Amino acid sequence: MGDMQLVGSDSAKLASALTRIERDVDAVFDALLPVPEDTRSSLVEAMRYSAMDGGKRVRPLLLVATAEMLGVSRDPALRAACAVESIHVYSLIHDDLPCMDDDDMRRGKPTLHKKFDEATAVLAGDSLHALAFEILTDPATTTDPFTQAELVRTLAMASGMNGMAGGQVMDMAAESADYDLHTITRLQQLKTGALLAASVEMGAILGKLPPEGRSHLRAYSRDIGLAFQIADDLLDAEGDEEKAGKALRKDDAQGKQTFVSLMGADAARAQAHALVDQAAGHLVQYGEDAAILRALAGYIVERDR
Template sequence: MYDFDADIADCARSIEVALDRYVTIEMLAGPGLPSDRLVAAMRHGSLNGGKRLRPLLVRQAAAVFGVRPEQALQAGMAVEVLHCYSLVHDDLPAMDNDDMRRGRPTVHKAYDDATAILAGDSLLTLAFALLASPDCHADPAVRIALVAELASGSGVGGMVGGQMRDIEGETSILDGEDISQMQAMKTGALIRASVRMGAILGGADARAMSALTYYSEAAGRAFQLADDILDVTASPETMGKATGKDAAAGKQTLVRQLGIDGAREHLAQTVNDALIGLRTFGPKADGLRATARYFGARKS
């Protein structure tokens, strides 16, 4: 029987060990020697925290096709360092201006703004180095597909573009469709990419990829909606970061439009939509099912 708690803990531990080994001066050297301060800032922004949910999705989607966790580890690590880069940059004064992340000072507070920018840049480029390495997968065509998928999910049509839409929404009126589009890009696109990268590792055919894409898009909507609800209802101590900032910044969310009760009802339906996408996969997709339910029930 599938054990979600064991799976998420093992994935987080595996990612932590891999990042601790990889994000070092020795491993990152070439053609020059990295700065001690820059590597330390990269480690501050990527180690010691986080649930590692995106690499978990990579590994769970790959497991649908019989791929072992260790075979999905490097692709999962690539998604995670890219996610960490986005957090480092989002926390900067020019963006969300956050002082705390995962219960610790953000990178720009622990170091300085310029170092945080460069640390984020370094984590971003590391993500694609990890995917390009033969250690990720023996088949170059698979590695190219993984690179393309992560670039699509994280670029101007995905995460970065969604962040831009979020900034624009602070000074313009967005309707429900606009908010959904912004959130599908800002948060959902990287969740979508994580699931699809697991499917790529598993050699998914077009039908399976379509079903998993449907799941991933619904799961991404659920994750963001839960995050918006927690921003209103949870304490900073529970979240490990400031809360209540969306309303203070004038950000437009579905919670603001629907109210807390309406948002929770919509969240339950969205989780159900994600589960519908997995109907044809049987017990091998139990991990993905558990993660969608976790997105809907999470408290931090």
């Protein structure tokens, strides 16, 4: 967790929850990805390399913490969390490709296409994409077909052309387009916000919270999604490459408009902190049960990777 500074009991709970979710997500992926004894072994080794590589696991923790807050037992929530993380990991693999962001390092290690090759990276991403939907329709996650279908729909919508992938296309166009703050916000809601929001939503689905009961959680997701992207932009502008484990200063080099370039670093930082406070405010009705979600909002803007 790097140099994160946290105070109070919420922070202690978060630190322990982050350690635990990292271990648990790795264990689920380990069980889901046995290496076959044929020429597909390189594919599965590649999937394991990226899926079990020490990511922060923000999305899995959002999902599991939401589900546990609503009384869901940990195992089904963890499996659904690994479905979301599968989507996140596949998107990082494809994003890092030479024809996309062309990144050589990720989380302090060579990116997948550097460690293996580009073809394996494309197919490992595609296979993690499919794995997400296999997990969600596996009886080991939930035997309730209504819940399965709602989880699938939420994740597919958040990751496709009207979610993450659409946001990535808008982001690619940012080098030549002259986006204003409104458009940057919309881009972020798709590129990063959609999957973060889906994580919380899927926790609520597992918790059998009906859609009309999810408005506070959705407001929380909206705020932390925006705060997350502002923090990412600040990290790109001001962060330490070694701690981040990846190349930084890319937005500026590519001439992309970001929250930082449009607002200035100080105003962006103030905005991120205001959003964290606002996000916490949406959880009042959950009291002490929301401790981890509250602390996670703070972590999202304080992280150094």
